[in-house]
Structures are given as structure tokens and as C-alpha cells.
Amino acid sequence: MNSCRWLVIVVLSLVQVTPSFSAPKHPKAFLIFTNVNIVNVRTGKIVPNMTVVAIDGKIEGIAKVALIGRGRNMQVINASGKYLMPGLWDMHAHSAGGPAKPWSEKVILPLYIANGITGIRDMGGDLELLEDRRSRIESGGLVGPNIVLGGPFLDGGKPQDYTIPVNTPEEGRKTVDELKSRGVDFIKVLSGIPREAYFAVAEEARRQKIPFAGHVPREVSAGEASAAGQHSIDHAADVMLACSSKETELRSKLIDAVAKDDAAAYTAAGLDILATYDPAKARSLFTQFARNGTWQVPTLVWWDTTARLRSPELATDPRLRYLPSAARKSWNQGTFQEQITPEHAAALQKTAARYSELARDMHAAGVPFLVGTDSPNPFVFPGFSLHEELQSLVKSGFTPAEALYAATLAPMEFLRRSDRGVVEKGHVADLVLLNANPLEDIRNTEKIAGVALRGRYFSREDLDKMLAQAEAAAQAEPSGAK
Numbered sequence: 001m002n003s004c005r006w007l008v009i010v011v012l013s014l015v016q017v018t019p020s021f022s023a024p025k026h027p028k029a030f031l032i033f034t035n036v037n038i039v040n041v042r043t044g045k046i047v048p049n050m051t052v053v054a055i056d057g058k059i060e061g062i063a064k065v066a067l068i069g070r071g072r073n074m075q076v077i078n079a080s081g082k083y084l085m086p087g088l089w090d091m092h093a094h095s096a097g098g099p100a101k102p103w104s105e106k107v108i109l110p111l112y113i114a115n116g117i118t119g120i121r122d123m124g125g126d127l128e129l130l131e132d133r134r135s136r137i138e139s140g141g142l143v144g145p146n147i148v149l150g151g152p153f154l155d156g157g158k159p160q161d162y163t164i165p166v167n168t169p170e171e172g173r174k175t176v177d178e179l180k181s182r183g184v185d186f187i188k189v190l191s192g193i194p195r196e197a198y199f200a201v202a203e204e205a206r207r208q209k210i211p212f213a214g215h216v217p218r219e220v221s222a223g224e225a226s227a228a229g230q231h232s233i234d235h236a237a238d239v240m241l242a243c244s245s246k247e248t249e250l251r252s253k254l255i256d257a258v259a260k261d262d263a264a265a266y267t268a269a270g271l272d273i274l275a276t277y278d279p280a281k282a283r284s285l286f287t288q289f290a291r292n293g294t295w296q297v298p299t300l301v302w303w304d305t306t307a308r309l310r311s312p313e314l315a316t317d318p319r320l321r322y323l324p325s326a327a328r329k330s331w332n333q334g335t336f337q338e339q340i341t342p343e344h345a346a347a348l349q350k351t352a353a354r355y356s357e358l359a360r361d362m363h364a365a366g367v368p369f370l371v372g373t374d375s376p377n378p379f380v381f382p383g384f385s386l387h388e389e390l391q392s393l394v395k396s397g398f399t400p401a402e403a404l405y406a407a408t409l410a411p412m413e414f415l416r417r418s419d420r421g422v423v424e425k426g427h428v429a430d431l432v433l434l435n436a437n438p439l440e441d442i443r444n445t446e447k448i449a450g451v452a453l454r455g456r457y458f459s460r461e462d463l464d465k466m467l468a469q470a471e472a473a474a475q476a477e478p479s480g481a482k
């Protein structure tokens, strides 16, 4: 067979290519994985025993057999028996400000990278800090994931930290306009925006060609949000309400409970929503989502974890070593045991189980999905939780390949980008090397042997060092550290 020789030449020719018209500023950096099983997230299949060559951060060659030399700028990873998949994206994370305020970059960014998270959609927080980190990450001065950012939250009511109050259509239009010129990637909407103001946000966002995403405001139905062009609906609570045969009545009860700050009434209305689920209404809503491209980010790990906050075993979670001292108060498990009654915990557990079924049904109806976690809410650990979300999606009925797609290529489709998300020539080398096949068992995404970030390779040893440094930083930090 002559094909082997030909393939050798393909790889060697890559090595030798140097454009004659411009002298390279620096020697090209090679990252080469030999004999690796590629996880093709496009087809959901394994392509066995390949050589993958990345040059200066980009995948430039994939071949069956390759003869490769050794050089100072050439890192060769013998990946025999290992699996190479694209880097993961957490499409609902908070990394700076908001729920992430106590988490400094020294703690939170390594947790993403060590867990193979090479991209996040930051769903609300400190815009300046996010922009600063993003530019340092892109220039290579800081190790961290790609960041897609919305900046501050838009919500009704009074001004709050990291939140721009939007109570009127004028405020809605003005805020979209200002944030667009500040350079955010999308607009994050929350539950308290009044109806007319929300539709003004939607209209202005459409006019300015900037996506808006997040919660559906309480005064708006999920179907209306889909028709208004909301790009993603996060947490699915608004979807569940829109599937109720008593939607209007229960919506009023929820609005009333929030106005009176009545948690018991809120929980009761929530259980009524579950009890009045109307499958026919749900089906037509899901068809609408699929047709309009209204993406769902159910954050099942957040629902599951919230339902377990009373459980004593959380207090001994080994990952608590990465919890910054400043976050210890809000993650105090003893407080949750006092605050959450067993009845409330039972209601939360029932709710979490129903959201898993809701995800299953939407997925079966062809609604597009993204993997998101809502970390770092209590006990939803940055980085680690993405793997839990993948497992939750598989438990709800996704195949491992479908769950992986929702964390790799689907985010690129959602973001209308084509530079990442798959192990193919021409794509950025944001990669995760695994010790076992994730298509056989989704839990294998946790068996990380190495991570490449724009072609910079971190071995297991490097990642462990990174985690140890994050742990030390978490312990050392005063409250409110940046």
C-alpha cells in the first residue's frame, strides 16, 4: 500500500511550509497528537488512530499515519488509546461579578481550564472586569477560556449591583443601544422586566442586530418571547409555566407572590404549574421553539443541586477546597439545612425531576439545546459542573454524542461562529484529551489527560498544578478579591 507513504508526505510538507513572501516572526509552534482516537462531534462517531497536527494554535493536518520529526518547537503527545475531543463550552456561567463576585480570576479561570472548559458564555456580571480579562486572555497574558459576554443584567425594579434597571420601553431601548456600543456580545434579560419594556428591548435588539437571551420576564409568555426573537431561554422555568393549562392564573399568582415576597405562595404556585402540565400545549410550544430557533439552556445541574442543598453530604464535597473564603458564607450548608424545610426540599426534588423530563420532551421535539450550568451558584462548582450537566442531559434521554454536541459544536452554531467546536482542519486547537471514550460513557469526559488552549498544551501534571494553585488562592483570598 502506497497510501501510508503519501500521508507521511502530507504531514512532512506541512512541517516544511514557510511562506516565502513574509518571514515568520517566530518559529512555528507544533502540537502533535499521535495515534489518537478523534471524537467527531459532528457525526457522533470515533475516528480511530489518527495523527492531529496543530501549528500556531490551529489544526492544520489530520492524517492516518504520519512520520514526524523532533524539534524545539514541536510538542509530540503520544495519545495511544486516548480520545481527543473539542474543548467544552459552558453556555451559562458567571465568571466575574454577580454570583461570581467572590471568585477571583486566580481561582475561577483555572477551574474552567482544568476541567476542559475552553469557552464560556458569561450570563451577567462585571462588564469592565470581563472585558479586561478577555483582552488579557486573547493576548496570551492570562490563561482562561474564550469569553462571550453580556455584561450587566437588565431587570425591572431599582438599581442593583451589575444590573441596569429597565422599567419603561424608553429605558429598554436606551440600554440596548448603550450596551451595543460598549461592545457586548448579547443582552441578558431577567424576570422582572415589565412587559412593554421587554418588547421594546426585543425590538431594539433586532434593529441593532444584537441577540438577547436569559430569562423570560414573568409578565411575558415563553411563546411570546420566542416570537419576539429571544435567542435562548435559560433554566426552562418560563417554559414549564407556558406548558400549564392554567398559565394565566398561575402567572398572576407568581407575580403576586414575588410582589409580596411570599416564598410559600411562590412554591405552591410552582407545584401547581407542574400539576397542570398540558402535553398538547407543550407540543405546540416546542414546535414553535424548533421553528424559531429558540435555544434551551435548562441548567439541570443547578435544579438538581438546589434540590439537594439540605443534604449533609454536600458539606464534605472535596471540591470545597476551591471555594474562596469570601464565598463560604453564601455556601454555608448549615444555613441551608435551617432555611429549607423538608417539605420545601421535597417540592424542589419533584421540580428538578420534572425539569429533566421537560428537557427530554423538548429535545425529542427537535428543540436546540446548549449545555450550561449557572455556576457558581451554591454547590454548582465552576468547571466541574459542566460534566454534571452533561450527565444530567444523558440521564434525561440525550445520547452521549448529543450531549457533547450541545457543549461543543452547538455553541458555535448558536454564536454563528465556525472557528472552533470540532476536531477538524482549520479549527482552533482548543482540545481535550481523555483517557476513555466519552461516547461509551459520558462520565468519561471527567477523565482528562490534557487540555490544549489555542494550541498551548497542559498535561495532567500541569492541570493538577493549576488546581493546586487555585486551591491556594481560594484559601488566601480576602473577601471581594478581584
Ligand SMILES: [Zn+2]
Pocket (backbone or CB within 6 Å): 092, 093, 094, 123, 374
Ligand atoms: Zn445565571
